[in-house]
Amino acid sequence: MTLTVVAVILGAFAIGLIVLLIYKSTLTMHRDDQLFLDDASSHMHEEQTELLAKINRLTIPVRVVSIGSGVFLLVLVAMLFYPEAKRTAVVSKAGDLRHPANILAQYKARRNLARS
Numbered sequence: 001m002t003l004t005v006v007a008v009i010l011g012a013f014a015i016g017l018i019v020l021l022i023y024k025s026t027l028t029m030h031r032d033d034q035l036f037l038d039d040a041s042s043h044m045h046e047e048q049t050e051l052l053a054k055i056n057r058l059t060i061p062v063r064v065v066s067i068g069s070g071v072f073l074l075v076l077v078a079m080l081f082y083p084e085a086k087r088t089a090v091v092s093k094a095g096d097l098r099h100p101a102n103i104l105a106q107y108k109a110r111r112n113l114a115r116s
Helices: 003-030 039-057 059-095 100-115
Strands: none
Touching: 003 039, 003 059, 039 059
16 A cells, blocks of 8 residues: 555544544533433433433444554554665665675775785
8 A cells, every 4th residue: 555545544534533523522512410200301311311322332433443543543654664764774784894795895895906
């Protein structure tokens, strides 16, 4: 996958997560912590029960989208830093005098000096 595709997927997950969290918070604002004792307020009790069921149904999608966002964020960061780490490793190997490419270069340099 290219960096752009991963960034777009991460953006989609992030937007989805934001929308789900805003929706869940609006549902939570309408929730009342009340104790309904009489039958006259039974319709309010039913509304609160339905509201709690909606809030509870959102728990799994919020977790899935959160995990998806985290995974794609880690993939994006890894894709950004892996080439740089690989390039740094090659440079450090090139600077190492015991590296096979450097040993060969040293041998050729000594041989050319001996010929001259």
